[in-house]
Amino acid sequence: MRLLALWILPLLGAGLALALPTHRIGPARIGTLVAVAAAHLVLVVTLWIVPAAPTLGGWFASDALGLVVLTLVSVLFFLTSLYTVGYLQRERPRGGRVFVSALLGFLAATTVVTLSQHLALLWVGMEATTLTVAPLIFHRHDRRSLEAVWKYLLISSVGIALALLGTFFLAAAQGDAPGRALILSDLIAHAHALHPAWLRGAFLFLLVGFGTKMGLAPMHTWKPDTYGEAPALVGGLMAGALTSCAFLGVARITEVMMAAGLALFVQPILIGFGLLSLLVAATFVIGQRDLKRLLAYSSVEHMGLLVLGLGFGGIGAYGSVLHLLNNGLSKGWLFLVAGNIVLATGSSAAADNRGLLRTLPVSATLLVLGLFAVTGSPPFGLFLSEFTILRGAIAAGHPWIAVVMLLLLSVIFIGMAALILEMALGTPAPGTERVRESPWLLIGPIVLLLIVGMLGVYIPSALNTVLTQAAVSLGGVAP
Amino acid sequence: MQTSQMIPQLVLLLIVLSNFAVLGTTRLSTCIRALAVQGVLLGILPVVLASHLSLHIAALAIGTVAIKAGILPWFLAWAIREAAVRREIEPIVGFIGSLVLGALALVLAFAIAAHLPPLTSSESLLVPVSLSTVMIGFIVLTSRRKAVTQVVGYLMLENGIYLFGLTQAASVPFLLELGVLLDVFVGVFIMGIVVFHINREFDSLDSARLTELSD
Amino acid sequence: MTWHAFAALAITLIIAPALPGIATKTKSVLTGRRGAPVLQLYFDIWKLLRKGAVYSTTTTWVFRAGPVVVLASLLGAAVLFPLDGREAVARFSGDLVAFAALVALARFALVLAGLDTGSSFEGMGASREVTFATFAEPALFLCFVALVLATGELSLSGMLGAALTATWPRTAAPLLLVAMSLFVLLLAENSRVPVDDPATHLELTMIHEVIVLDHSGPDLALILYASSLKLALFAALVMGVLVPRAAWPEPIALTVLPVGLGLVAVGVGVVESNMARLRLTRVPQLLVGAGALALFGIILLLR
Numbered sequence: 001m002r003l004l005a006l007w008i009l010p011l012l013g014a015g016l017a018l019a020l021p022t023h024r025i026g027p028a029r030i031g032t033l034v035a036v037a038a039a040h041l042v043l044v045v046t047l048w049i050v051p052a053a054p055t056l057g058g059w060f061a062s063d064a065l066g067l068v069v070l071t072l073v074s075v076l077f078f079l080t081s082l083y084t085v086g087y088l089q090r091e092r093p094r095g096g097r098v099f100v101s102a103l104l105g106f107l108a109a110t111t112v113v114t115l116s117q118h119l120a121l122l123w124v125g126m127e128a129t130t131l132t133v134a135p136l137i138f139h140r141h142d143r144r145s146l147e148a149v150w151k152y153l154l155i156s157s158v159g160i161a162l163a164l165l166g167t168f169f170l171a172a173a174q175g176d177a178p179g180r181a182l183i184l185s186d187l188i189a190h191a192h193a194l195h196p197a198w199l200r201g202a203f204l205f206l207l208v209g210f211g212t213k214m215g216l217a218p219m220h221t222w223k224p225d226t227y228g229e230a231p232a233l234v235g236g237l238m239a240g241a242l243t244s245c246a247f248l249g250v251a252r253i254t255e256v257m258m259a260a261g262l263a264l265f266v267q268p269i270l271i272g273f274g275l276l277s278l279l280v281a282a283t284f285v286i287g288q289r290d291l292k293r294l295l296a297y298s299s300v301e302h303m304g305l306l307v308l309g310l311g312f313g314g315i316g317a318y319g320s321v322l323h324l325l326n327n328g329l330s331k332g333w334l335f336l337v338a339g340n341i342v343l344a345t346g347s348s349a350a351a352d353n354r355g356l357l358r359t360l361p362v363s364a365t366l367l368v369l370g371l372f373a374v375t376g377s378p379p380f381g382l383f384l385s386e387f388t389i390l391r392g393a394i395a396a397g398h399p400w401i402a403v404v405m406l407l408l409l410s411v412i413f414i415g416m417a418a419l420i421l422e423m424a425l426g427t428p429a430p431g432t433e434r435v436r437e438s439p440w441l442l443i444g445p446i447v448l449l450l451i452v453g454m455l456g457v458y459i460p461s462a463l464n465t466v467l468t469q470a471a472v473s474l475g476g477v478a479p
Numbered sequence: 480m481q482t483s484q485m486i487p488q489l490v491l492l493l494i495v496l497s498n499f500a501v502l503g504t505t506r507l508s509t510c511i512r513a514l515a516v517q518g519v520l521l522g523i524l525p526v527v528l529a530s531h532l533s534l535h536i537a538a539l540a541i542g543t544v545a546i547k548a549g550i551l552p553w554f555l556a557w558a559i560r561e562a563a564v565r566r567e568i569e570p571i572v573g574f575i576g577s578l579v580l581g582a583l584a585l586v587l588a589f590a591i592a593a594h595l596p597p598l599t600s601s602e603s604l605l606v607p608v609s610l611s612t613v614m615i616g617f618i619v620l621t622s623r624r625k626a627v628t629q630v631v632g633y634l635m636l637e638n639g640i641y642l643f644g645l646t647q648a649a650s651v652p653f654l655l656e657l658g659v660l661l662d663v664f665v666g667v668f669i670m671g672i673v674v675f676h677i678n679r680e681f682d683s684l685d686s687a688r689l690t691e692l693s694d
Numbered sequence: 695m696t697w698h699a700f701a702a703l704a705i706t707l708i709i710a711p712a713l714p715g716i717a718t719k720t721k722s723v724l725t726g727r728r729g730a731p732v733l734q735l736y737f738d739i740w741k742l743l744r745k746g747a748v749y750s751t752t753t754t755w756v757f758r759a760g761p762v763v764v765l766a767s768l769l770g771a772a773v774l775f776p777l778d779g780r781e782a783v784a785r786f787s788g789d790l791v792a793f794a795a796l797v798a799l800a801r802f803a804l805v806l807a808g809l810d811t812g813s814s815f816e817g818m819g820a821s822r823e824v825t826f827a828t829f830a831e832p833a834l835f836l837c838f839v840a841l842v843l844a845t846g847e848l849s850l851s852g853m854l855g856a857a858l859t860a861t862w863p864r865t866a867a868p869l870l871l872v873a874m875s876l877f878v879l880l881l882a883e884n885s886r887v888p889v890d891d892p893a894t895h896l897e898l899t900m901i902h903e904v905i906v907l908d909h910s911g912p913d914l915a916l917i918l919y920a921s922s923l924k925l926a927l928f929a930a931l932v933m934g935v936l937v938p939r940a941a942w943p944e945p946i947a948l949t950v951l952p953v954g955l956g957l958v959a960v961g962v963g964v965v966e967s968n969m970a971r972l973r974l975t976r977v978p979q980l981l982v983g984a985g986a987l988a989l990f991g992i993i994l995l996l997r
Binding site: 485488489492495496499503505574575578579581582585586589593603604607 | 866867870871976978979980982983985986987989990993994996997
């Protein structure tokens with residue numbers, strides 16, 4: 001019941017927000033948004049306390065990996081909804097009627113992705129995320145956001161289409177094998193009865209397809225444009241929640257491949273995509289002049305780390321799952337802060353933002369702390385997860401890859417620090433005054449800061465159990 | 480060869496020919512017409528492949544033809560009329576080049592299909608034709624500049640996936656309908672919002688003008 | 695070698711000049727005009743043969759030899775071709791290469807004669823003719839490869855004869871593709887719309903007509919006859935692939951020959967009435983497309 005309520009509730013909310021008679025985003029729409037987000041979070045918390053049984057013939061279930069992503073999405077969405085309250089006090093997106101509905105539709109779609117055990121259903125959820133996010137990116141209705149939404153729709157539609165082909169290949173691999181068609185647990189249980197040639201094809205198409213939605217290099221080209229043009233809170237949801245869901249898609253097929261004993265086929269491909277993503281991120285981070293585009297390349301980097309961990313296996317897989325959580329939360333945090341900057345100065349370019357520590361002291365402090373968090377400095381959670389992935393590389397017998405990773409991570413740190421510190425320090429342009437920062441706009445980043453900080457020093461045992469279960473399903477072990 | 484095998488093969492052959500028609504033409508209206516023809520052929524295919532005609536298959540055929548041969552091409556035709564674009568003037572890859580690429584894709588598709596284990600109880604041409612349609616769609620998508628032609632390429636890619644779905648229609652009943660639905664959503668979104676707005680904002684459906692955002 | 699091979703050759707040689715007339719007549723009727731008589735080309739050839747020839751002072755023996763070589767090569771090609779659908783007058787293993795080479799030799803002689811005049815118009819036509827041939831010939835060979843694969847025979851008489859009848863039921867689809875490809879080649883090789891327009895005499899747009907501008911009298915008659923023979927050969931090729939006649943009784947096979955050639959000519963006329971001439975730069979694209987069709991046929995046969 002709860003599994004169904006988790007996605008039907010946001011869907012009803014979206015319908016309600018669309019049906020409300022006014023065209024403005026009034027308190028009724030915002031109230032719906034926050035109420036649904038809160039209810040969603042409460043439902044997710046109950047899942048941790050009392051696990052839910054699979055429903056609808058096993059199509060919906062919350063396994064360890066799905067639960068991690070679902071929790072991430074729910075926390076991020078709730079905090080973003082609070083941020084939206086403050087955001088909408090300052091800015092009125094055109095097509096406001098759709099804005100709240102699309103946000104809630106996005107929540108429903110991502111929830112379906114995390115809960116679905118049927119891979120075609122997972123694909124439907126993924127497709128729905130693309131469609132619900134498009135109006136959010138396009139909210140300004142001008143040339144630049146049009147270009148961004150065009151690139152995003154076209155590239156991710158091709159990606160999602162290839163993923164559908166991959167799903168078909170998977171059905172072909174299943175052929176006469178026992179078990180229900182495309183149900184994850186049955187695929188894993190009878191993995192050795194699957195046809196390896198079709199299975200390899202399925203993996204490649206699903207990796208490229210969902211990898212496009214993740215923004216793995218070289219399918220990342222939509223990312224800087226989209227994140228650069230989307231409102232910051234949408235960018236945060238995409239970089240934090242949407243990419244994590246796409247990674248879940250990659251992880252699902254990886255689970256099947258591992259169970260089928262094709263690890264040796266899967267791992268080099270994952271490592272290759274991961275290293276390429278790090279390389280692309282390092283190349284474009286240097287000399288980047290726009291905060292949101294910088295964060296987009298940082299997202300490419302972290303997607304690379306996620307598949308690297310998956311590719312190393314062992315404790316690398318554990319590191320990957322932990323990193324999924326850390327990266328999602330820290331991306332939300334940084335994008336919300338970037339949103340505060342854009343609200344204050346109307347731009348996220350370095351040229352328009354100098355000396356933010358004086359004009360926006362709280363946001364700027366959060367930004368600098370976020371810089372250290374997102375580049376994997378202690379004591380934040382990302383340090384722990386990146387370190388675990390590096391340990392995974394060495395344990396898997398790839399010390400040189402670990403060295404290359406460290407090198408690229410340092411380059412990325414330098415590139416990001418150069419831009420962010422320039423924006424935070426420096427002298428503000430003459431005539432700029434200190435801006436009052438609304439608490440609605442600060443609560444999200446601060447809570448996220450606290451969570452990411454906590455994950456760096458202490459992982460609750462319940463969380464650790466689930467993370468370990470998820471890692472084991474991906475062919476990994478507990479650290 | 481029995482006629483029961485010959486008709487599906489003929490339909491698949493015509494699908495490949497329609498792919499090449501899109502690759503080789505400069506005129507956008509011809510592209511759209513070829514796409515519509517392909518849509519009709521895709522609608523016929525489940526009917527001629529089935530051993531007996533069920534209500535489900537009839538509904539699928541009618542839905543496919545209505546969407547792939549009716550609504551979407553009509554929409555595209557409306558878009559080019561609205562924006563007064565007729566020809567793909569300077570493709571990124573020339574027409575001869577893309578024809579040669581298409582032929583290579585065809586060879587590759589058949590080579591790949593020959594290495595994949597055969598699927599039970601389905602037309603053996605289905606897999607290679609599907610793969611080649613996906614590849615040729617991709618070639619059109621990446622080698623043309625006009626937004627409309629790119630959408631045509633995307634829809635061809637979709638059609639290729641639909642063809643592959645036909646091999647799995649029996650084992651996983653919803654998959655094909657998913658593919659058709661994907662068409663509707665993406666069609667509405669890409670064309671409805673974007674094509675219309677690109678026209679309004681840029682006075683042209685040339686996606687090459689969409690170059691403000693870059694590093 | 696049998697009597698009906700000779701009979702078929704004789705029929706083809708006699709009716710060849712009627713084929714362009716049929717195409718033109720079809721086009722005229724379909725576009726609502728009366729058009730020239732079907733037998734017009736016979737009258738033209740007869741008229742030209744009675745005239746004297748004028749030779750430019752810049753020309754050499756190459757120019758005078760041209761028409762003769764053109765006709766001789768095409769006659770040679772006709773001898774190798776199984777016009778009755780079972781056997782040619784002469785056959786040997788690999789004669790399909792000889793057939794293609796003779797067709798190419800005819801083109802070569804024509805182009806050389808055109809270049810020999812030293813006129814820029816002829817040079818332009820010659821360059822176009824050769825450019826398109828570089829695209830058309832690979833396509834022709836792809837068609838032959840497909841036929842060889844389908845029938846396992848290496849001579850024209852074999853692959854368009856009994857073996858074709860045997861293989862048709864299994865390989866209908868690829869053979870249809872090959873026939874389509876051959877039909878496109880027919881249009882290109884014989885300077886028909888959409889590649890060239892036989893009705894125009896505007897130098898800047900045409901290919902074939904421009905090469906023969908300087909020919910006159912009996913020379914022109916030979917070239918006109920040779921062109922019609924080339925059209926007949928390609929029509930017989932298309933027809934041979936589409937209608938395997940080896941199993942039919944001899945008289946019927948012979949009667950069907952002129953009917954089939956006439957129908958192909960009608961097909962040419964229908965295309966001409968429906969299409970405009972392509973821009974010159976688009977012609978290679980059409981020929982590559984024809985090659986792609988044949989290649990697709992080969993792929994299907996190799997499966």
